[in-house]
Amino acid sequence: MAILDGKLVAEKIQEDVRLEVEQLKVGKGVVPGLAVIMAGDDPASRSYVSSKNRLAEKLGIRSELIKFPATATTDEIARVIDEKNGDPLTHAILVQMPLPQPIDPWQVIDRIDPGKDVDAFHPANQGLILQNRGIIFPCTPLGVLRILDHYGIETAGMNAVVVGRSFLVGKPLAAMLTNRHATVTLCHSRTQGLPAILREAGLVVAAVGKPGFVTVDMVKPGAVLIDVGINHIDKEPDFEKFCPRSLHDTFKKKGSVITGDIHYQAFAKAAHYTPVPGGVGPLTVTMLMHNTVDLCKRSISVTNDKK
Ligand SMILES: NC(=O)c1ccc[n+]([C@@H]2O[C@H](COP(=O)([O-])OP(=O)(O)OC[C@H]3O[C@@H](n4cnc5c(N)ncnc54)[C@H](OP(=O)(O)O)[C@@H]3O)[C@@H](O)[C@H]2O)c1
Numbered sequence: 001m002a003i004l005d006g007k008l009v010a011e012k013i014q015e016d017v018r019l020e021v022e023q024l025k026v027g028k029g030v031v032p033g034l035a036v037i038m039a040g041d042d043p044a045s046r047s048y049v050s051s052k053n054r055l056a057e058k059l060g061i062r063s064e065l066i067k068f069p070a071t072a073t074t075d076e077i078a079r080v081i082d083e084k085n086g087d088p089l090t091h092a093i094l095v096q097m098p099l100p101q102p103i104d105p106w107q108v109i110d111r112i113d114p115g116k117d118v119d120a121f122h123p124a125n126q127g128l129i130l131q132n133r134g135i136i137f138p139c140t141p142l143g144v145l146r147i148l149d150h151y152g153i154e155t156a157g158m159n160a161v162v163v164g165r166s167f168l169v170g171k172p173l174a175a176m177l178t179n180r181h182a183t184v185t186l187c188h189s190r191t192q193g194l195p196a197i198l199r200e201a202g203l204v205v206a207a208v209g210k211p212g213f214v215t216v217d218m219v220k221p222g223a224v225l226i227d228v229g230i231n232h233i234d235k236e237p238d239f240e241k242f243c244p245r246s247l248h249d250t251f252k253k254k255g256s257v258i259t260g261d262i263h264y265q266a267f268a269k270a271a272h273y274t275p276v277p278g279g280v281g282p283l284t285v286t287m288l289m290h291n292t293v294d295l296c297k298r299s300i301s302v303t304n305d306k307k
Helices: 006-028 043-059 074-085 105-111 123-130 139-150 170-179 194-199 236-242 245-254 264-269 280-306
Strands: 033-039 062-068 092-095 159-163 183-187 203-206 224-227 231-233 257-259
Touching: 006 043, 006 139, 006 280, 033 043, 033 074, 033 280, 043 062, 043 280, 062 074, 074 092, 074 105, 092 105, 092 280, 123 170, 139 170, 139 224, 139 280, 159 170, 159 194, 170 183, 170 203, 183 194, 231 236, 236 245, 245 257
Parallel strands: 033 062, 033 092, 159 183, 159 203, 203 224
Antiparallel strands: 231 257
16 A cells, blocks of 8 residues: 655645746746635634635745625625636635525626636536536646646546545546546445445545545455545544544644544555545645646736737
8 A cells, every 4th residue: 555645746736836936927027816715714714715825925826815704795705706807916716615604605606707717616617627628627636636647547447436526526526537538436425335336446536524434345455545535533432433543642632633534444455545634635725826827827828819
């Protein structure tokens, strides 16, 4: 079993992004600009947003955080999106999900200019991915593919099982793997006989949000395991159930640890696996920066084409 080191892959991509930002600044006089819109004060969202802003700053990307109270309306968010759609210094717009109720997330997503849709949540971008004409790709699925590429794992002809069908992760990833000639089964909470389906998989991607969901008995020997799940474990019985003893000191010290959707005991059976933390997570925020630069470069070439 070999670890697929997401942190290492992310650092390599970050260096490429930093160089591209530098070239855009020097060569074109353009600084890629990312606008992050957040409503409410959800602690997890706050932490994601601040790590996005920190990384943007580190790579030389101009990032702006626009914060709304939890009482914000769909119209208020839409107005600021309209403003950023028309702002030539903003190349990428991200709306941090989930939005507090009763804000309508679909109205908000539909409002983003597809050419500035850094998360690729807009139906135009997701439709293009389905048609294998994708321009911009959601950060987490893109990160998963970049890990596989880095380690030379070929997906063509592979039997891939994706568990979780969200439009952020599972659905676009299933389409992207299909486009790369994998034979994909997309599973969800109504899937019947999931353990048997998983046992046939050469590649398993778990994006469920349930600790230790994929257990050792569900994994085929030699499979590649990609764990997207992020689960906070802060209770001793959960720790005993889902985490290895080697983390016990950390758990005691911090009061919590993060674990994925694939039970750690399954890793011993795998050919390759992504750990949690240090697997897919570092790629998600990194691909956001990659997409911001990509959208910036596209906007420059569109502007030049119009001249
Ligand atoms: N590492 C990263 O950077 C990153 C990025 C994004 C998300 N995440 C994490 O990935 C996980 C999934 O995120 P998400 O946004 O995709 O979650 P989500 O929108 O809550 O979707 C969860 C999916 O899991 C399925 N599911 C739930 N229970 C199941 C069961 N018993 N059997 C089979 N499928 C089941 C659901 O099925 P139904 O559709 O039938 O309800 C749903 O499709 C979360 O832990 C999240 O924190 C990590």
